[in-house]
Amino acid sequence: MKAFDAEILLIEDNQDDLDLTLHALKRENLANNILIARDGEEALDFFFCRGNYAERNFDAPPRLVLLDLKLPKVNGIEVLQQVKSDPRTKSIPVVVLTSSKEELDLVRSYNLGANSYIQKPVNFTEFRQTVKHLGLYWLVVNQPAPQGACEPAGQEP
Amino acid sequence: MQTKLLQTVLDSLGDGLIVVDMAGRLLIWNAAVENLIGAAPTALALNQWPEALGLYEPVECKTYPAEQLPMARALRGESCECEILVRTPLTAKSIWIEVTAHPLKDQNANVVGAVTAVRNITQRKISEQEIQRLHDELESRVRQRTAELEAANKELESFTYSVAHDLRAPLRHIVGFAQILEEDFRPKLEPEAQQYLTRIQQGTRRMGLLVDELLNLAKVGRQPLNLQLVNLAPIAERVIAELAPSHEGREVECKLGELSWANCDANLVKQVFQHLISNAIKYTRLRQHAVIEIGKTEVGGQMCIFVRDNGVGFNMKYVGKLFGVFQRLHRNEDFEGTGIGLATVQRIIQKHRGRVWAEGEMDRGATFYFTLKGLEQEPGAQESK
Numbered sequence: 001m002k003a004f005d006a007e008i009l010l011i012e013d014n015q016d017d018l019d020l021t022l023h024a025l026k027r028e029n030l031a032n033n034i035l036i037a038r039d040g041e042e043a044l045d046f047f048f049c050r051g052n053y054a055e056r057n058f059d060a061p062p063r064l065v066l067l068d069l070k071l072p073k074v075n076g077i078e079v080l081q082q083v084k085s086d087p088r089t090k091s092i093p094v095v096v097l098t099s100s101k102e103e104l105d106l107v108r109s110y111n112l113g114a115n116s117y118i119q120k121p122v123n124f125t126e127f128r129q130t131v132k133h134l135g136l137y138w139l140v141v142n143q144p145a146p147q148g149a150c151e152p153a154g155q156e157p
Numbered sequence: 158m159q160t161k162l163l164q165t166v167l168d169s170l171g172d173g174l175i176v177v178d179m180a181g182r183l184l185i186w187n188a189a190v191e192n193l194i195g196a197a198p199t200a201l202a203l204n205q206w207p208e209a210l211g212l213y214e215p216v217e218c219k220t221y222p223a224e225q226l227p228m229a230r231a232l233r234g235e236s237c238e239c240e241i242l243v244r245t246p247l248t249a250k251s252i253w254i255e256v257t258a259h260p261l262k263d264q265n266a267n268v269v270g271a272v273t274a275v276r277n278i279t280q281r282k283i284s285e286q287e288i289q290r291l292h293d294e295l296e297s298r299v300r301q302r303t304a305e306l307e308a309a310n311k312e313l314e315s316f317t318y319s320v321a322h323d324l325r326a327p328l329r330h331i332v333g334f335a336q337i338l339e340e341d342f343r344p345k346l347e348p349e350a351q352q353y354l355t356r357i358q359q360g361t362r363r364m365g366l367l368v369d370e371l372l373n374l375a376k377v378g379r380q381p382l383n384l385q386l387v388n389l390a391p392i393a394e395r396v397i398a399e400l401a402p403s404h405e406g407r408e409v410e411c412k413l414g415e416l417s418w419a420n421c422d423a424n425l426v427k428q429v430f431q432h433l434i435s436n437a438i439k440y441t442r443l444r445q446h447a448v449i450e451i452g453k454t455e456v457g458g459q460m461c462i463f464v465r466d467n468g469v470g471f472n473m474k475y476v477g478k479l480f481g482v483f484q485r486l487h488r489n490e491d492f493e494g495t496g497i498g499l500a501t502v503q504r505i506i507q508k509h510r511g512r513v514w515a516e517g518e519m520d521r522g523a524t525f526y527f528t529l530k531g532l533e534q535e536p537g538a539q540e541s542k
Contacts, residue, residue, distance in 0.1 A: 014326070016327075016330040016333075016334075017326070017329075017330070020329075020330065020333040020334070020337075023333075023337060099322070099325055099326050099329070100322070120329060121329075122325060122328055122329045122332055122365045122368075123332065123365070124329075124332050124333040124336040124337075125336070127329075127333065
């Protein structure tokens with residue numbers, strides 16, 4: 001496994017949220033293979049194998065992406081839009097994990113193809129439960145798209 | 158002598174008077190006519206009057222149609238009254254006249270001419286226009302003020318919303334780290350430190366509740382009403398059932414009387430019942446046998462819904478503070494609460510253009526009343542629908 005191959009991509013700018021999410025993931029033994037992006041630009045570099053991630057390969061997508069919406073440089077909605085509109089990345093499961101319960105954010109996220117939308121609960125026990133369910137579902141229960149089955153770019157009708 | 162006397166009398170009148178024969182020739186006129194329109198139309202045929210005398214019809218200010226002149230209509234046997242705008246170089250400024258015309262008939266009731274009275278109504282017209290202007294101005298000012306007030310309210314609500322919303326993130330962090338501290342490091346903490354940790358967690362729980370209720374209050378203000386004809390009894394019933402676990406082990410009797418249908422937003426009215434009934438459950442905590450009654454009654458000729466309890470009640474001196482945000486009549490140690498519940502109830506009822514009020518007595522219980530549109534109907538009147 002190469003250094004860039006991650007099971008979970010966690011896109012989060014806030015250090016506190018990051019620590020709490022990692023703590024919860026560790027508790028559930030889900031933190032073995034996590035990659036962290038601290039803003040939207042870095043996340044897009046990862047998805048599209050650019051910049052620091054130029055060595056990465058489209059054939060090894062993460063099995064789960066946790067995406068915060070409020071991000072510096074490129075916000076979460078924009079990241080979602082780019083990832084879900086590109087045939088090379090659109091089958092990657094993206095779960096929006098955010099503070100916001102604004103209807104507009106929900107509508108936009110789902111319209112762009114988010115696989116799930118979760119508001120971070122204030123209660124930490126609940127949050128841990130949520131993280132546990134997420135990990136179990138997407139990493140264990142869910143069957144990912146076959147590798148290499150992504151349609152090549154530019155051949156969409 | 159007679160003619161001269163008649164002319165003198167006519168000239169002394171304030172209103173103008175014109176009498177014409179069937180051909181439209183002037184038979185009699187008085188000085189007032191000349192004063193009003195600047196000249197006596199002696200040499201003019203009737204159909205030349207509008208142009209020559211500058212007669213305009215009042216609404217669109219077009220030259221008055223000659224055949225519609227009151228005098229012409231009177232010659233056709235018709236009595237009429239109308240307003241004419243006079244604007245001509247002959248008169249110093251435009252004036253408004255009110256013209257009344259009647260046909261002049263001989264013994265056999267044949268029309269032989271017309272008699273027309275002309276009155277200057279300029280002053281009245283100016284006053285009317287002034288009143289209209291002031292009225293329009295007042296209306297536009299009211300509209301503007303209302304819009305400003307609505308905008309201010311909206312801004313306040315969205316401010317509340319974003320503040321409450323933004324408070325959630327740091328609160329979540331405190332809650333999370335405090336819990337990690339408790340779970341992972343508890344054995345290493347001195348008992349006193351553990352105590353403080355517990356206090357931090359209590360504080361954050363309370364703040365979480367505050368933030369959620371503030372968010373809800375702001376949401377109630379922001380979202381549009383979804384008005385429907387709603388049967389209130391099943392809503393109250395559901396709320397009573399949902400709240401049952403909160404008084405487990407206590408003796409609480411909920412008497413649900415006859416309610417009715419109302420034109421309201423079912424989700425919001427459910428919240429009203431939730432707040433009022435959970436308050437009733439809370440403030441009867443010290444009663445051996447708590448009784449909560451929900452029903453419909455008439456107060457001052459108006460139908461309203463009430464929620465009554467036999468709890469600790471309140472002093473009517475403070476009734477004005479009951480519905481204010483963060484206003485509480487009890488210490489948090491005695492009865493916990495955020496002071497947002499009744500403010501939310503009031504906001505919901507106000508949004509329905511209804512009224513909510515309360516009556517209470519120290520240690521003798523409290524009753525909350527609210528009105529909604531459509532309560533006047535008989536219960537069950539719609540049930541056949």
